Amino acid sequence: MHTNGAGQWRDMQVIAHGACRICVRDPGAPGHCLKYELPPAAGARDRRRRQLRHLLSSRLAWFGDNHRELRAWQRLRARLDDGLSLHVAECEGIVATPAGRALRCRMVADGNGDVAPSLLHCLTTPAAGASAAALCAAVDRFEAWLLAQRVPLSDLNPGNFVVVRRDGALALVCVDVKSVIAGKELIPVSHWSWTWMRRKIRRRAARLRDRIRASMEPYALAASPAPL
Numbered sequence: 632m633h634t635n636g637a638g639q640w641r642d643m644q645v646i647a648h649g650a651c652r653i654c655v656r657d658p659g660a661p662g663h664c665l666k667y668e669l670p671p672a673a674g675a676r677d678r679r680r681r682q683l684r685h686l687l688s689s690r691l692a693w694f695g696d697n698h699r700e701l702r703a704w705q706r707l708r709a710r711l712d713d714g715l716s717l718h719v720a721e722c723e724g725i726v727a728t729p730a731g732r733a734l735r736c737r738m739v740a741d742g743n744g745d746v747a748p749s750l751l752h753c754l755t756t757p758a759a760g761a762s763a764a765a766l767c768a769a770v771d772r773f774e775a776w777l778l779a780q781r782v783p784l785s786d787l788n789p790g791n792f793v794v795v796r797r798d799g800a801l802a803l804v805c806v807d808v809k810s811v812i813a814g815k816e817l818i819p820v821s822h823w824s825w826t827w828m829r830r831k832i833r834r835r836a837a838r839l840r841d842r843i844r845a846s847m848e849p850y851a852l853a854a855s856p857a858p859l
């Protein structure tokens with residue numbers, strides 16, 4: 632489960648909880664965050680598989696989510712120019728900290744220097760002030776970038792994006808590029824063929840827009856005046 636929010640974990644300020652990781656502000660590097668791998672919570676999706684992966688990565692870090700995300704980001708960085716950081720949060724490396732090994736990333740911030748809200752947070756918190764139309768337009772632009780640059784990012788779940796304001800419009804920044812590297816699929820066909828991947832990206836982006844509209848419709852209805 633994803634939660635955007637306050638709280639402390641091992642004396643560090645929590646940014647959010649993902650399904651298998653916790654993201655905190657890096658106390659030693661302002662403007663950065665640290666991601667720690669955690670055992671899957673009770674009731675988590677694919678709990679058995681995640682438990683096995685967690686066990687494996689506690690012995691061999693290479694198999695963990697943090698290493699996978701770092702490898703995926705490095706793969707993109709090697710191919711794409713500086714424009715990458717407009718669309719994807721920068722990964723700096725695996726660091727040893729008093730609370731254990733973590734992936735250090737640049738924290739995506741809004742205009743005030745506060746941490747940017749996740750797209751998931753915007754869907755569940757009407758006060759975040761983003762309309763469904765503006766968020767869907769941001770998905771359109773992100774999808775267009777993926778397709779133009781041939782970026783094989785298939786996990787377009789709203790917890791993997793944060794929302795920023797750029798040039799007067801909303802923009803998505805991906806904070807989790809693990810899916811650029813095949814992992815979950817038994818036979819990763821979409822990673823072998825760009826035609827398959829393109830279809831998958833289009834399908835997933837359409838699904839994300841549907842989810843945005845479905846989640847935000849009740850707020851829009853509540854805000855609009857009752858029909859005469």
Ligand SMILES: Nc1ncnc2c1ncn2[C@@H]1O[C@H](COP(=O)(O)OP(=O)(O)OP(=O)(O)O)[C@@H](O)[C@H]1O
Pocket residue numbers: 632633635646647648649650651652653654664666696720736737738739740746747748749789790791792793806807
């Ligand atoms: N670089 C970053 N800048 C700002 N916020 C971030 C950053 N990285 C992660 N977050 C926050 O942490 C949340 C979880 O991040 P992430 O997707 O990396 O975790 P996860 O364990 O992979 O979650 P899941 O497995 O559910 O996708 C994001 O929704 C976002 O709110």
Ligand SMILES: [Mg+2]
Pocket residue numbers: 649790791807
């Ligand atoms: Mg994620």
